[in-house]
Amino acid sequence: MLTNNEYAAHAAKIAEIASEAARGFFRGRLGVEFKADESPVTQADKGIEADIRAYLAEHFPDNGIFGEEHGIEGGDREHLWVIDPIDGTRSFLSGNPMFGFLLAYLNGGVPQVGVIAMPALHETFIGVKGQGATLQGQPISSSTQTALDRAILYVNEGEKIYRDYPTIFEQLIRAGQTRRFSYDCYPHALVAAGHVDAVVDYDLQPYDYLPVSVVVEAAGGVISDWRGDQLTLNSDGRVVSAATPELHAELLALVNGSS
Structure with missing residues (x-):
């Protein structure tokens, strides 16, 4: 073994x-x-x-x-x-x-x-x-940022989020101290390395999110689906990764309409 x-x-x-x-x-x-x-x-x-x-x-x-x-x-x-x-x-x-x-x-x-x-x-x-x-x-290791209004936020697959969740998209483009629109795995790697504080991602498959989930968590970050549940082979492809539990919780509140 x-x-x-x-x-x-x-x-x-x-x-x-x-x-x-x-x-x-x-x-x-x-x-x-x-x-x-x-x-x-x-x-x-x-x-x-x-x-x-x-x-x-x-x-x-x-x-x-x-x-x-x-x-x-x-x-x-x-x-x-x-x-x-x-x-x-x-x-x-x-x-x-x-x-x-x-x-x-x-x-x-x-x-x-x-x-x-x-x-x-x-x-x-x-x-x-x-x-x-x-x-x-x-x-x-991930950063120590705990506050969304001071965070570097990346928004992956922004056009898909805008298409399916326009209200959430409108909030995301005003969130964070600095934000970038992006795609694919590298933003999550940057969370693990402490350069980016959080990523909101969408429409992923297990081969997209399971590898990055281990890297982010092993670096001290937090990653889940938009409901806050652990990522599994059966998750729905909506993902939030963040440097700290506090920042992760703020983003979950945003994507669930309670921010």
């Missing part, structure tokens, strides 16, 4: 493989297809996930895998790996370096290890449940 730190060592190796592969595709000629929901997928997405599945099949043949591009295999197994080969495909295909690679290891449905790798930035964030988070092997 491996320890979480041993799983984390494998996760770090997988991130190296994925990051190197992504850099090989980045700003090259990509074959782009569109899924049923009109989101793009590239040859890189499919190729990277295939490489990671091959690694996991070799080293963890009895573990389940849930990947964005190739679906679930062994989803009912105790040990499950969750993969997003390129988080931010629209950034990737347009030459924007703000795309990531996401990986989580779950035991009994509970995330134990999470990776946020930023291949074009040569940054890898790793979180291990109860044991801290690192960037390039060095410890990181």
